[in-house]
Amino acid sequence: MVKLKSNDDKEFEVEEAAVIQSEMIKNMIEDGCATSVIPLPNIDSKTLIKVIEYLNKHINMGKAAETGEEDDLKEFDEQFVNMGWEELFDVIMAANYLNIHELMELCCQSAADRLKNKSVRAVREMLKITNDLTEEEEQEIINDAPWAFEGPEIDDTVN
Amino acid sequence: METHQHFSCDIVWEISTYLPVKSLMRFKCVSKAWNTMMQCPNFARSHYARSHDRPSATRFLFQLKTNNKDHLKKSSLMDLSLQLDYFCYDGEMRICSNHCNGLVCLYIYKDTQVYLYNVTTREIKALPPYVNREIKIYPYVEHRSKRKWLPGFDRLFLGFDQVTGNYKLLLLSPHPAETKKAKILTLGVTNSCWRKIDLSNYADYSSCLSYRECIYLNGVLYLIWFDYVAYLDFGEEKIGYISLPPQAHSFERSSCMHAALWGQLAIRCCRYGKRGWPRMFGYDEANKVFIPLESGNGFQNDIYICLPGMERINDKTKEAHVLATTSVIDVPDALLLSSISLPCLISFVAENNIENRPTPDLVFRFVSRFVENIIPLNSLLVSM
Numbered sequence A: 001m002v003k004l005k006s007n008d009d010k011e012f013e014v015e016e017a018a019v020i021q022s023e024m025i026k027n028m029i030e031d032g033c034a035t036s037v038i039p040l041p042n043i044d045s046k047t048l049i050k051v052i053e054y055l056n057k058h059i060n061m062g063k064a065a066e067t068g069e070e071d072d073l074k075e076f077d078e079q080f081v082n083m084g085w086e087e088l089f090d091v092i093m094a095a096n097y098l099n100i101h102e103l104m105e106l107c108c109q110s111a112a113d114r115l116k117n118k119s120v121r122a123v124r125e126m127l128k129i130t131n132d133l134t135e136e137e138e139q140e141i142i143n144d145a146p147w148a149f150e151g152p153e154i155d156d157t158v159n
Numbered sequence B: 001m002e003t004h005q006h007f008s009c010d011i012v013w014e015i016s017t018y019l020p021v022k023s024l025m026r027f028k029c030v031s032k033a034w035n036t037m038m039q040c041p042n043f044a045r046s047h048y049a050r051s052h053d054r055p056s057a058t059r060f061l062f063q064l065k066t067n068n069k070d071h072l073k074k075s076s077l078m079d080l081s082l083q084l085d086y087f088c089y090d091g092e093m094r095i096c097s098n099h100c101n102g103l104v105c106l107y108i109y110k111d112t113q114v115y116l117y118n119v120t121t122r123e124i125k126a127l128p129p130y131v132n133r134e135i136k137i138y139p140y141v142e143h144r145s146k147r148k149w150l151p152g153f154d155r156l157f158l159g160f161d162q163v164t165g166n167y168k169l170l171l172l173s174p175h176p177a178e179t180k181k182a183k184i185l186t187l188g189v190t191n192s193c194w195r196k197i198d199l200s201n202y203a204d205y206s207s208c209l210s211y212r213e214c215i216y217l218n219g220v221l222y223l224i225w226f227d228y229v230a231y232l233d234f235g236e237e238k239i240g241y242i243s244l245p246p247q248a249h250s251f252e253r254s255s256c257m258h259a260a261l262w263g264q265l266a267i268r269c270c271r272y273g274k275r276g277w278p279r280m281f282g283y284d285e286a287n288k289v290f291i292p293l294e295s296g297n298g299f300q301n302d303i304y305i306c307l308p309g310m311e312r313i314n315d316k317t318k319e320a321h322v323l324a325t326t327s328v329i330d331v332p333d334a335l336l337l338s339s340i341s342l343p344c345l346i347s348f349v350a351e352n353n354i355e356n357r358p359t360p361d362l363v364f365r366f367v368s369r370f371v372e373n374i375i376p377l378n379s380l381l382v383s384m
Helices: A023-030 A045-057 A061-067 A070-080 A085-098 A101-115 A120-126 A135-144 B009-016 B021-027 B032-038 B041-051 B253-262 B337-341
Strands: A002-005 A011-014 A037-039 B058-067 B077-079 B083-089 B093-095 B103-108 B113-118 B123-126 B155-161 B166-172 B181-186 B195-198 B214-217 B220-224 B228-233 B238-243 B248-252 B266-272 B277-284 B289-292 B303-307 B320-327 B346-350 B361-371
Touching: A002 A023, A011 A045, A023 A085, A045 A070, A045 A085, A045 A101, A085 A101, A085 B009, A101 A120, A101 B009, A120 B021, A135 B032, B009 B032, B009 B041, B021 B032, B083 B093, B093 B320, B103 B155, B155 B214, B155 B220, B195 B238
Parallel strands: A002 A037, B077 B303, B303 B346
Antiparallel strands: A002 A011, B058 B320, B058 B361, B083 B320, B093 B103, B103 B113, B113 B123, B155 B166, B166 B181, B181 B195, B214 B220, B220 B228, B228 B238, B248 B266, B266 B277, B277 B289, B346 B361
16 A cells, blocks of 8 residues: 655555556655655645546556456546546646546546637636737737637637 | 646646647637647647547548539439638649648649648648749640640659658659659758659659549558559658559559548459459558459449538639548548448539529549648748
């Protein structure tokens, strides 16, 4: 068992087989740096619980293919990313920090799916980005590809 | 509640590689950093690599031409929704190369200039003068009856070297003195120049006027002739030959379009064996031979694909060249790889569901398969 500590000082015990899906922790274990508790100063307990839930479910990825549980795993993944935007945002940051390739892929795909039909204004708001383009620069980009700004699918809501 | 920290650049980069191109083109407006990222060649490469796994990113590129004379009978229509991307009219512009990863060369007659066109982003950019001045494109002839092969004009091909990741231009120049030479140029590198490559015993290409006789697949250009196929690997820059299977007579050259559609080299042979029936051959790349494919119930079943929206090209006085795309997820199964064993002929017709509205008939010139590619053209067309 490996002990992980969130930035709000909560400790979680995770099986080594599950936790080594994180390249970062795997390297720490291999280097013998994981003898006691591993502090994760960038991850809060709420996010860490989600990450551990994912790691535990995906512990036997190889086995799933043999036993025909792939559909089950797919369903889990679908349910897993069914979370709020802010929450997803936190899980992506955690997956990136812990270097969990599959989780990063799953969550980035979900983030992209939520962003793809958004209007420019909605994207800025969702990602808390300040527009630093001048009106002229913006108009120039629109004039270069007006087709990208047209279409019934474009959604101006933030959710 | 604490305010959220911003996504770091590399996470935004990562998420953006999963986005469709239309979204990327729009999100250039989000901020300066996003605009810069979308134009970065490394981002384009990451996005392109990722797009291979995104089913909707694989698209068909149709090259069509209006034809006011031919009227096809319309039967067994299939619906195929196309996004019409580009029109160019005879006398002004022509498509002057094969399709390569969603890129094509266009030629504008009035300024004798070749342009590179990216179908995905609809970006167009002129080839630099030192490249352009070497290319002699067949001039525009207004009356079709007067269009014939003239000596001294080039055929231009576009290819991708899968080893180095560079795009290359190939020029077959049937100038009398240079019949057995070809020139090749690497795009996107500084100090690039035309290099001559030897074509040895291959010389018949001068008669191949149209791009219907060539097919570009996975870094290799195949030039289809009646009794053999010549191929050029854009990595090795060497030409090779594949002979016709025994008992097969005359390839039907237009069938190479179907191969492009399926993403796998296959050729239809008009007469095969003692009975002289048509047969489809697939290419076995490892052994460099053509092998007969199951031919089902022969070739009687023509499929007519109808293209809604074509009534938008309503200038009946001019012939129009059209580039149009659609995602593979939106096409009927009959167009996909699984139908390689069902060698029917596919024809395209414009939909005319609005009565009394002029709609041109279409000649289906070529089709290719590509993955959405946002490669910025200024990274390919660098000045000397």
